Amino acid sequence: MPRKRGREWDVIRDAMLGASEAVRSVEERETVPDKACGKCKNFFQAGLGTTSGMCNVLKEGSNIESDPPVFVTQGEGFIAVSFNTDASKCECYNEMEIIDTDISQAHDPMVSRHQRQMLKE
Amino acid sequence: MSTKAQVKMETHQKKSIEELEKERKWWWAAEKGRSERLNYLRKAVWKKGRKGGMYEPGLHVDLEKPILFTESWKQNENDPVIMRRAKALAYVFDNITIFITDHSQIVGYLGTLPNTIMWHADIASFINEEIYNDPILIPPPEEESLKIMADINNYWGPRDSLGKVMRDLSSEEAVKIMCTVIMWGLPIGGSFGYAGKDYEYFMTGKRAFGDIIDEIQVKIDEAEEKIDGNPSPEALPLYDKLLNWEAMQIVLEACIRMAKRYARLARIIAENFESDSRRKEELLRIEETCNHIPAKPPRNLQESFQYDHFIQVWTRFEDLEGAWPARPDYYHWPYYDKDVNIDKSITKDEALDLIGEVMIRSYELGHYIPRLGAEGIQGIPGTYVWTLGGVNQDGTDACNDLTIAFLQAARLIRVANPTFAFRWHPKVKDEVMREIFECIRQGLGYPSIRNDPILIANGMYWHNHPLKEMRAWVHQACMSPCPPTKHGAQPCRMASATLNTSKMIEYALHNGYDHCINMQMGPQTGDASKFTDFEQLFEAWVNQMEWLMNFGARVVNIGRVKSPKYYGRPFLSAISERSVERGIDATEPEGERGNAWTTFFTWVENPDSLAAVKKLIFDEKKYTMEELIDALKTNWEGKEEMRLDFVKSAPKWGNDDDYVDDIMVRCLREAARHSMEMKCPSGNNWPALPENASGNIHFANMVHALPNGRRLGDALYDGGLSPGPGLDKKGPTAVLKSCGKIDHVTQGKSFLLNQRLSPTQLSGEKGYQLWKSYMRAWADLGLNHVQFNMIDDATLKAAQKDPEKYQEVIVRVAGYSAHFVDISRKTQDNIIQRTIQGLG
Known part of the structure; x- marks a missing residue:
């Protein structure tokens, strides 16, 4: 398989790294919007860290926080989002009925949310 | 108390222990058998492992180290990275509480209070964010701590080591790593990796830190003389070497100062706060010890243990070390022999107290490990697997009184970490084997047993380690042998060379596509629903296997060569002869023989799945490939009958059935062939090492349905060679015979085999003899590893119902042990499901 160093992968990598590299205030870190990616069935919690994750529906090029939001559903790479990304404008938002917050069990990327901020909800 | 009364009490105590042992109340028996000191120390310790993703309530992340380290880092921003790291570490050593x-x-701990966990803020911003988000660990007052932690995270966010390596890789590789469905760990120094130690350099009594500082000074003087001479290309590398040497000296001197801080504290307590004369004496002995070592070589057992413990603590101040390669009965033996046998300056019981405490001090060390790491080794903060037994460099039996003392101490203190792995060889005496059996019989789950002649040959075959060096080998982590020598020691093994190998068969069946994360991950090896014979599937599997192994090895190779630049280790370098001699960082591969391996998590699903497809689809034609792929994509939904057919009618590994065993051997042969094609930065091979830790639970939700009948979310098999739980139906000899069909020298680096035995059957002398004859069969078949759980289902199920009453039940999880109550429910169930083998 050819190695890819294309822009598409750069964008995804930088977005994944950016979630933990950005300068953010305590308030920004603590706030979980009513409709947050971490509460959505399409959020796949990344293994590296509990802040960032992947959207299982939206592909690279999407931007759910821009005005107007952009939705791309075709393509190879996903978009990286955080558990507390504001998803209020996302047309794919699909709220989970039950969130597994039992941190004593092994993590299921689809249903487990172990962030302190999510447990406060 | 009168002598008569004392004897009566001792008799009573002895009787009680026997009764308790008869009832298999091991913890209570141990409590009665150990000294008051060990009793206090054992109960005062805080566990640092995680249950699933959860730390024990009451634990806090320690903020002093990241605060001090960051302060120094900012103060020295114009220095090269290696000097900044050395100065920051020295600053921490000089100032931390x-x-x-x-x-x-x-003495010596990784934090400022016994309930604190160390945080290395400079490794990965991912981890920093995870710590910030942790529900348990924020120290009070929370608001104030969150502010401090946010500031630390904001500073290190764009400066961490991992982010730099991720940008050195191709962006596609970086993204695929960060998805973490195919690998476990991070490709950077400080990555919860395993740092081998050059024990032959610093632990043989020939030198200590003062001597090393002097050796380095000679190197510095020589280099400066050359630099000041006629300009030449040869002089140019000396500039970098000088930086490394100076960094080593800075840290070594800081270590000596830190030891003296402990000496001073001991004297202050003795003189001002201690009224008990015996304890005063002990504190003054601590003072004397810490004033002497690490500057000078140890003179007695306490100094030897203290020297070793300090070194282990300091390397963990420097890096997030996830393992603890050690061989305590070998390197501390001269001091034990002198103190106990020759000088008789301490009694055996006093030595036992020291040994027990060394293990407790190790048990309490823990730093924050990322959740994905914690889930793969549930219940412990790292695989502290200490090597016992084996042979001397001349081939003679290395077991001694200290080997036995460690095994006895383990039964008295009953910690889950460190555990032991015993290097068995044909000359091991019966008295040692009995001690080992007693540890297993008493439910510790350790020591695991390693086949020394096989593994010595293995290390020589894969890495060209010379015979004498291989005879000195220690466990680099759970399973992998490595010589602790100048060219053999492996200073930087990254856990990210751990592969979720069930993906090989999953991707072969789905054309490289990952249905868990909806993404093309592996190469496109063809639409499996169109495959018309088994060879087409096997060829696709080989391609996926090569891709996955290449991916893991390539990423680690890059991480490794970048480590000196991003994450140099001045302290580890200072205790490594190769680094001191050459003026290079320990993580620099130059002059290292290489001891690389790819850990194969979730391996046995491959042969079981391949065998199921071969038999039910291509041989018996009961189903088509199209039907199978369809069933797998929908996670067997609506196909329960078909799924059970794949579970029950397909042959399964571990039953001495050539049909599936031949496929296992064929898979390993292919992996071994490819292992020789991949090279580490030292130019040596990358053999495979099938084992699981608790990765079989961690990856359960990241491996899709498989043809062995497994559904998405089901626990994966538990060992590198262990049959699926409950699928080994033909008894323990059949398991051994299946495993014996593998060449344990040439077809991989090590293979983990879990076995459960019945505690009732193995009680008494008869039980020991049964186990011994089982071990003879194991050795005759040339297996390299086996480990045992010997706890009945009733106890484990009772512990699930009433965990408070069973806090101290220990089980063997994989290459490590854990307290049963400290592992997730799924892991507990997985252990209960393992077949209890009847021997004889």
Whole structure:
């Protein structure tokens, strides 16, 4: 398989790294919007860290926080989002009925949310 | 108390222990058998492992180290990275709060209070964010701590080591790593990796830190003379070498100062706060010890243990070390022999107290490990697997009184970490084997047993380690042998060379597509629903296997060569002869023989799945490939009958059935062939090492349905060679015979085999003899590893129902042990489901 160093992968990598590299205030870190990616069935919690994750529906090029939001559903790479990304404008938002917050069990990327901020909800 | 009364009490105590042992109440028996000091120390310790993703309530992340480290880092921003790291570490050593635990004789801890966990903020911003988000660990007052932690995270966010390596890789590789469905760990120094130690350099009594500082000074003087001479290309590398040497000296000197801080604290407590004369004496002995070592070589057992413990603590101040390669009965033996047998300056019981405490001090060390790491080794903060037994460099039996003392101490203190792995060889005496059996019989789950002649040959075959060096080998982590020598020691093994190998068969069946994360991950090896014979599937599997192995090895190779630049280790370098001699960082591969391996998590699903497809689809034609792929994509939904057919009618590994065993051997042969094609930065091979830790639970939700009948979310098999739980139906000899069909020298680096035995059947002398004859069969078949759980289902199920009453039940999880109550429910169930083998 050819190695890819294309822009598409750069964008995804930088977005994944950016979630933990950005300068953010305590308030920004603590706030979980009513409709947050971490509460959505399409959020796949990344293994590296509990802040960032992947959207299982939206592909690279999407931007759910821009005005107007952009939705791309075709393509190879996903978009990286955080558990507390504001998803209020996302047309794919699909709220989970039950969130597994039992941190004593092994993590299921689809249903487990172990962030302190999510447990406060 | 009168002598008569004392004897009566001792008799009573002895009788009680026997009764308790008869009832298999091992913890209570141990409590009665150990000294008051060990009793206090054992109960005063805080566990640092995680249950699933959860730390024990009451634990806090320690903020002093990241605060001090960051302060120094900012103050020295114009320095090269290696000097900044050395100065920051020295600054921490000079300023961090220290304490001495009551009744202890060994000092040194990874934090400022016994309930704190170390945080290395400079490794990965991912981890920093995870710590910030942790529900348990924020120290009070929370609001104030969150502000401090946010500031630390904001500073290190764009400066961490991992982010730099991720940008050195191709962006596609970086993204695929960060998805973490195919690998476990991070490709950077400080990555919860395993740092081998050059024990032959610093632990043989020939030198200590003062001597090393002098050796380095000679190197510095020589280099400066050359630099000041006629300009030449040869002089140019000396500029970097000088930086490394100076960095080593800075840290070594800081270590000596830190030891003296402990000495001073011990004297302050003795003179001002201690009224008990015996304890005063102990504190003054601590003072004397810490004033002497690490500057000078140890003179007695306490100094030897203290020297070793300090080194282990300091390397963990420097890096997030996830393992603890050690061989304590070998390197501390001269001091034990001198103190106990020759000088008789301490009694055996006093030595036992020291040994027990050394293990407790190790048990309490823990730093924050990322959740994905914690889930793969549930219940412990790292695989502290200490090597016992084996042979001397001349081939003679290396077991001694200290080997036995460690095994006895383990039964008295019953910690889950460190555990032991015993290097069995044909000359091991019966008295040692009995001690080993007693540890297993008493439910510790350790020592695991390693086949020394096989593994010595293995290390020589894969890495060209010379015979004498291989005879000195220690466990680099759970399973992998490595010589602790100048060219053999492996200073930087990254856990990210751990592969979720069930993906090989999953991707072969789905054309490289990952249905868990909806993404093309592996190469496109063809639409499996169109495959018309088994060879087409096997060829696709080989391609996926090569891709996955290449991916893991390539990423680690890059991480490794970048480590000196991003994450140099001045302290580890200072205790490594190769680094001191050459003026290079320990993580620099130059002059290292290489001891690389790819850990194969979730391996046995491959042969079981391939065998199921071969038999039910291509041989018996009961189903088509199209039907199978369809069933797998929908996670067997609506196809339960078909799924059970794949579970029950397909042959399964571990039953001495050539049909599936031949496929296992064929898979390993292919992996071994490819292992020789991949090279580490030292130019040596990358053999495979099938084992699981608790990765079989961690990856359960990241491996899709498989043809062995497994559904998405089901626990994966538990060992590198262990049959699926409950699928080994033909008894323990059949398991051994299946495993014996593999060449344990040439077809991989090591293979983990879990076995459960019946505690009732193995009681008494008869039980020992049964186990011994089982071990003879194991050795005759040339297996390299086996480990045992010997706890009945009733106890484990009772512990699930009433965990408070069973806090101290220990089980063997994989290459490590854990307290049963400290592992997730799924892992507990997985252990209960393992077949209890009847021997004889």
